[in-house]
Amino acid sequence: MITRQFGSEVRWMLRRPRTLIGLFGLILVPIIISFGIWSAGEGDGGPGLGAILNGNGMVVPIFTLFLSLNLLLPLVASIWAADGLAGEAQHGTLRGLLVAPVSRVRLLFVKLFGLTAMSLFAVTLMAVVGIIAGTAFLGTNGMMTLSGTTLSTAEGFLRIAFFILLVTFQMVAIGAVALAVSSTTEHPLVVQAATMTTIIVFQVLGQFPSLDWLHPFLITTGFPGLIDVMRDPIPLGQIWDSTLLAGCYMLIGTGLAAMRLITKDS
Amino acid sequence: MNKRKVTLAAAAAGVLTGAAGISLLAMPAGAGQPPSLPDIAPEKLVEQVLTSKPGAFGGTVEVDNKLGLPAIGEIPQLADGKHSARIWTDGNGKLRLALPNGQSEQTIVDDGSTTWSWNSQNNEVTKSEHKADKEVKPENEQKAIDPATAAKEIVNQTKEFSDISVDGTARVANRAAYELVLTPKASEKTLIREVRIAVDSELKMPLRVAVLTNGTAEPAGTVGFSQINVGPQDSKLFEFTPPANAKVTTPEAKEQKQxxxxxxxxxxxxxxxxxxxxxxxxxxxxxxxxxxxxxxxxxxxxxxxxxxxxxxxxxxxxxxxxxxxxxxxxxxxxxxxxxxxxxxxxxxxxxxxxxx
The missing domain is CATH 3.30.310 (TATA-Binding Protein)
Known part of the structure; x- marks a missing residue:
């Protein structure tokens, strides 16, 4: 029963034209990055991961996701969360769902599942396109890490898979909070605006050293630490902290959304 | 109706758990209860530190620096603030150091005969073969970062000019340690008030070194393990093969360039x-x-x-x-x-x- 609802939710999301356009936009990112690095040629690729991209196409998916996590992926997650509840309320279809003899908590979990499945799909799609584009433009010889070691292709795929999971988790955490906002309004744009404003404000706050007491509370503080996936051996400390922080955001978002849905008049 | 209240309570509990979790994560890790260890004479402890041979271990070293040094491009780890480094050694001179710098990393591997230094920022490997008579440069860096070597040097040099005492115990990187304190004798005209060295109670290896200066309560500098695992390390860690497209240079060539x-x-x-x-x-x-x-x-x-x-x-x-x-x-x-x-x-x- 619930699997059928899960399936229909994902089908429903995939049928929206803006979802398809969004996914198409996402796969352009790794292609543009690979092309850009390729046409820039040799030389210092810049700080961080950019510096080791030359001749190292397997890093492109990780570089792409790492960059996109700052703005693009939260935006995508917020769109899906906005459509999930606020969008349905706007079309009047949420009313039907709320009065149906289906538990409202179950409704929320169906929405969360749709969000998770679509996030995983989008992130995996970007990674796969990244692997193909990176290998095509930049070539590959296993995967070179930030520590200067070279991993075999199989190990490289494992790292990419691990990073896909980590990024999806962050995305779903943001989406869960966006769902909580989504449950309070009938305007999907409000949800997107609120989520993106929060993410941007968090990142600005993260720039001020004088606010360092505040930084551990911001979900965006956990993003840069995920780069540790590209170190060898992987230090799990920061990755674990970021994931726990995202988990807390997920709990808060889901809890607030559930409270709102339960008390909502149909 | 009752079921609804239960779900509502569960949802509220979820929100509270999340909020509490964030606050817990934001709190700095507590030092924990100091362990109770048998008393030991300071001189004996110093002697044990000097004679102990730290075996194989791997760990993370945190450097908390409030010395007031300007940031120098070549060694960003010296600038004020917190920095961490990862270190692995097999106890017989083979060593691996990973120095993260933002999203880049510098890796130094000493495989017993050659020291490799890799910098991800410019995709460059510096290779220096060990010479019999001359000390290789990375070993200086190793001294600066490895608490074991750093403290031994301090203890050695200052025994005759300092009062040595054991001031309680501490828990460092989840290991029980004695707090060895070196205080300069009153006749010494120095900026340094005391040097505190946390010595592992079992291995007699320094786990943390803190330097306290006159007029401040907080240490001006602390170098210590935040995590350590003692025992044989993966031998693959002490090998290094330069990546396929990296520039490999020797220190001599580099000096000329710089x-x-x-x-x-x-x-x-x-x-x-x-x-x-x-x-x-x-x-x-x-x-x-x-x-x-x-x-x-x-x-x-x-x-x-x-x-x-x-x-x-x-x-x-x-x-x-x-x-x-x-x-x-x-x-x-x-x-x-x-x-x-x-x-x-x-x-x-x-x-x-x-x-x-």
Whole structure:
């Protein structure tokens, strides 16, 4: 029963034209990055991961996701969360769902599942396109890490898979909070605006050293630490902290959304 | 209706758990209860530290630096703030160091016969074969970062000029440790109030070194393990193969390339003209004379850097520039004489006349 609802939710999301356009936009990112690095040629690729991209196409998916996590992926997650509840309320279809003899908590979990499945799909799609584009433009010889070691292709795929999971988790955490906002309004744009404003404000706050007491509370503080996936051996400390922080955001978002849905008049 | 209340309560509990979780994550990890260990005489502990051979271990070293040093491009780890490094050793001279710097990383691997140094920022590997007589440079870096080596050196040098005591116990990187405290004797004219070394109760290996200066409660600098696992390490960690498309150079070639960099000129001058040492113990002062040509060849930008971090001073000994940090003072006279030490500036003014 619930699997059928899960399936229909994902089908429903995939049928929206803006979802398809969004996914198409996402796969352009790794292609543009690979092309850009390729046409820039040799030389210092810049700080961080950019510096080791030359001749190292397997890093492109990780570089792409790492960059996109700052703005693009939260935006995508917020769109899906906005459509999930606020969008349905706007079309009047949420009313039907709320009065149906289906538990409202179950409704929320169906929405969360749709969000998770679509996030995983989008992130995996970007990674796969990244692997193909990176290998095509930049070539590959296993995967070179930030520590200067070279991993075999199989190990490289494992790292990419691990990073896909980590990024999806962050995305779903943001989406869960966006769902909580989504449950309070009938305007999907409000949800997107609120989520993106929060993410941007968090990142600005993260720039001020004088606010360092505040930084551990911001979900965006956990993003840069995920780069540790590209170190060898992987230090799990920061990755674990970021994931726990995202988990807390997920709990808060889901809890607030559930409270709102339960008390909502149909 | 009742079921609805239960779900509502569960949802509220979820929100509270999440909020509590974030607050817990944001709190700095507590030091935990100090362990109770059998008493030990400080001299005995020092002796055990000096004779112990740290075996194989791997761990993360945190450096908390409040020395007040300016950021230098070459070694960002020296700048004020918190830095971490990962270290692995097999206990027989093989070593791996990983120094993250933002999203880049510097890796130093010593496989017993060759030292490899890799920098992800410029995709460059520096390879230096060990020479029998000359110490290789990365070992200096190793000393600075590895608490084991750092503390042994301190204990060795200061035994006769300091009071040594054991001040309770501490838990460092989840291991029980004695707090060994070195206090300079009252006759020593030094900036340093005390040096606290947390010594592992089992391995007798220093786990943390903290330097406290006069007039501050917080340590000016702390180097210590935040995580350590003792035991044999994966032997693959002590091998290094340069990545396929990396530039491999030797330190000699690199030095040639960097000869024009300003800071290095000063550094070479300080290293090269065998330094003279005045005094003994905590207030000993190192002096040297920079050749006149090196002084005049300082580029304008370097001069600006020097001016920004120093203050002009003068006295019966002449005039010059004074560079002050919490633990050390450096005096550069205009005629090229340089003195430095963990001492107040007055000691330097008194000493500089002896520099030849």
């Amino acid at each position: 000869r024009h960099e300003p800071e290095l000129g000063l550094e070479q001058a300080l290293n090269g003209k065998d330094p003279q040492i005045f005094g003994t113990g905590w207030d000993s002062v190192v002096g040297a004379k920079i050749p006149a040509e090196a002084m005049t060849h300082v580029p304008a930008e370097a001069q600006g850097l020097v001016d920004r971090f120093t203050k002009k001073v003068s006295g019966s000994w002449g005039s010059g520039k004074l560079f002050t940090t919490k633990v050390a003072t450096i005096l550069i006279a205009d005629d090229g004489r340089v003195v430095a030490g963990a001492v107040p500036e007055q000691v330097l003014f008194d000493t500089i006349g002896q520099v030849k």
